[in-house]
Amino acid sequence: MIVLKFGGSSVDSAESIERVVGIVRGLRHRRPVVVVSAMAKTTRHLLKCADAAAAGDLDLPTAWAIFEELRSYHLGVAHAVVPDAGHRVLDAMIGRWFKELHAAIERIAEAGRLTPRSADEIASFGELLSSSVFSLALGRSGDDAVEAPWIDCRQVLVTDDSFNRAQPIYDETEARMRKVFLPHLAAGRIPVVGGYVGATVDGVTTTLGKEGSDFSAAIVGAALGAEEVQIWTDVDGMMTADPRQVSGARKVRTLSFAEALELSCSGAKKPHYGTLGPANRAGVPIRILSSWTPHLESTAEGTVIGQRNPSAAPTIKSITCRDNARRILVHAPAGTERAAFLASVLEVVDRFRPALLVLGVDNQGIELALDREDRMFEIHSALGHAGAIHFAPSRTVITLVSEDLATHPDLAARVLQAAEGMDPRLVVEGVAAPCIRCLVSEETAGVALAALHERIFADNLWGPGEVVE
Ligand code: ADP
Numbered sequence: 001m002i003v004l005k006f007g008g009s010s011v012d013s014a015e016s017i018e019r020v021v022g023i024v025r026g027l028r029h030r031r032p033v034v035v036v037s038a039m040a041k042t043t044r045h046l047l048k049c050a051d052a053a054a055a056g057d058l059d060l061p062t063a064w065a066i067f068e069e070l071r072s073y074h075l076g077v078a079h080a081v082v083p084d085a086g087h088r089v090l091d092a093m094i095g096r097w098f099k100e101l102h103a104a105i106e107r108i109a110e111a112g113r114l115t116p117r118s119a120d121e122i123a124s125f126g127e128l129l130s131s132s133v134f135s136l137a138l139g140r141s142g143d144d145a146v147e148a149p150w151i152d153c154r155q156v157l158v159t160d161d162s163f164n165r166a167q168p169i170y171d172e173t174e175a176r177m178r179k180v181f182l183p184h185l186a187a188g189r190i191p192v193v194g195g196y197v198g199a200t201v202d203g204v205t206t207t208l209g210k211e212g213s214d215f216s217a218a219i220v221g222a223a224l225g226a227e228e229v230q231i232w233t234d235v236d237g238m239m240t241a242d243p244r245q246v247s248g249a250r251k252v253r254t255l256s257f258a259e260a261l262e263l264s265c266s267g268a269k270k271p272h273y274g275t276l277g278p279a280n281r282a283g284v285p286i287r288i289l290s291s292w293t294p295h296l297e298s299t300a301e302g303t304v305i306g307q308r309n310p311s312a313a314p315t316i317k318s319i320t321c322r323d324n325a326r327r328i329l330v331h332a333p334a335g336t337e338r339a340a341f342l343a344s345v346l347e348v349v350d351r352f353r354p355a356l357l358v359l360g361v362d363n364q365g366i367e368l369a370l371d372r373e374d375r376m377f378e379i380h381s382a383l384g385h386a387g388a389i390h391f392a393p394s395r396t397v398i399t400l401v402s403e404d405l406a407t408h409p410d411l412a413a414r415v416l417q418a419a420e421g422m423d424p425r426l427v428v429e430g431v432a433a434p435c436i437r438c439l440v441s442e443e444t445a446g447v448a449l450a451a452l453h454e455r456i457f458a459d460n461l462w463g464p465g466e467v468v469e
C-alpha cells in the first residue's frame with residue numbers, strides 16, 4: 001500500500017480537488033490511504049478568527065465575518081465537487097462542523113482568551129472539513145465508483161498534550177491505525193483522513209504544528225508499512241533552493257533522510273522535520289511530487305527521500321536560509337569531558353527541534369542559532385545546565401547540505417571557496433547531515449543566496465549528479 005498526502009494548495013478549489021480525485025483514482029491499484037491538509041489558508045483564517053474572538057466584543061464581528069467567509073468557501077467548493085445526489089449528506093456534514101466551530105468560538109469569546117489548547121481545537125476544523133469533503137468527492141457514485149470512507153484523525157493519531165506541537169504516542173497510534181485502516185484496505189476501499197490533527201488518549205484535540213500534515217502522512221506510512229509516502233504539492237520535488245527565493249532552482253532526484261532533515265531544520269520547512277523520523281525508522285521512502293503536473297505511475301519521479309543513489313557524482317543537494325537567527329555560544333565548563341558536554345548540548349538541540357540549529361563545534365564549545373524567541377526562556381535554562389552561555393548578534397544563516405561534504409574534501413573546499421566573504425564553515429559534527437553554513441547580514445542574504453546558487457549549480461560544477469533540469 002501507499003500513502004498519498006495532498007497539501008493545502010492541492011485542494012484549494014473545485015478544480016484542484018477534481019485533479020486530486022483523478023490522481024487518487026489513477027493510483028487505486030496501489031491501495032492508497034489519503035491524507036489531506038486543510039484547504040488553502042483555512043488554518044490561518046481559523047486562527048485569526050480565534051484571536052478575534054478572544055480579543056473581546058469589539059473584535060467579535062471580525063471573528064463572525066471570518067466564520068461566514070469560511071463557511072461559504074467550503075460550501076461553494078464542496079457543492080462543485082460532490083454530485084447533486086450527495087448534497088443532502090454533504091450539507092448535513094458541513095453544517096455539523098460549522099455548528100461545532102460556532103460553539104468553540106463562543107466558548108473562546110466567553111473566556112476572553114485563547115489557550116494553546118483552544119487554538120488547536122479551532123485549527124482542527126480545517127482538516128476535519130477538507131477530509132470530509134474530499135471523502136465525499138472521491139467516493140461519489142458513477143461508472144467507476146470507489147468507496148472512500150472518512151476516518152476521524154482524532155481517533156487514530158494519539159499524541160501527548162503539548163498543544164500546538166504535539167508529539168505522537170507511537171505504540172498506541174500504530175495499533176489504532178492498523179485496526180482502523182487495514183480492514184478498509186483489505187476490502188479495496190480508499191480511506192481518507194485529515195492530517196495535522198490528533199488527540200490525546202483522553203480525546204482532547206491536538207495539532208502537530210505547522211506543516212504537520214506531512215508528519216501525519218509519515219506516521220500513517222510507518223504504522224501500515226507503506227511501500228512509499230507520496231507528498232503531492234505545488235513543486236515537482238525538492239529543489240536546489242526554494243523556487244520562491246531563487247528563480248533558477250532545479251530539481252534534486254534523491255536525498256537521504258538525514259539531508260532532508262537538515263534542510264527542513266535549516267529553513268526549508270519542507271517536508272515537516274517530524275516527517276523524517278518515522279519514515280526513517282520504518283524505512284519508508286518519501287516522494288515529493290506535483291499535483292499540478294501529475295505524471296502517474298511509471299513516469300512518477302519527483303524527489304525520493306530515503307533512497308540514496310550510491311553511484312551519483314558528489315554534489316551539494318540544496319541550499320536553504322534561516323533569517324533572524326539569534327546566535328548562542330555555549331562554552332564547555334572547565335574540566336568537563338568534551339563528549340559528555342557535546343552530548344548534553346545536542347540532547348537540548350534534539351528536544352527543541354527545530355528551534356535550535358548547530359552552527360559549529362570547536363574546542364571551546366558549540367555555537368547555536370535560535371529562531372524561536374517565544375521559547376527563549378525554556379531553552380536558555382536547558383542550555384544553562386550544559387555550560388556557560390553567551391549571546392552574539394543575529395545573522396541570516398545560509399545552509400548548503402550534502403552528505404558528500406564529509407566524504408569528499410574537494411567538494412567541501414570548492415564550496416568554501418565559492419562562499420568566500422560569507423563567513424562559511426563546514427559543520428559535520430552535531431548535525432543531521434554534513435553542511436556548510438554561511439553567516440550573513442539580513443540585508444545581504446538575498447544576494448548571497450542567489451550568488452551561491454549560481455556559482456554552485458549554474459554550470460553543474462561537479463558533473464552530472466543528482467541535480468537535474
Ligand atoms: P503544501 O501546501 O503542499 O504543503 P507548501 O507550500 O507547504 O505546500 O510547500 C511547498 C513549497 O515549499 C513550495 O512551493 C516551495 O516554495 C517551498 N520550498 C521551500 N524550500 C524548498 C525546496 N528546497 N524545494 C522545493 N520546495 C521548497
Ligand code: MG
Nearest residue numbers: 007008037211
Ligand atoms: Mg504545507
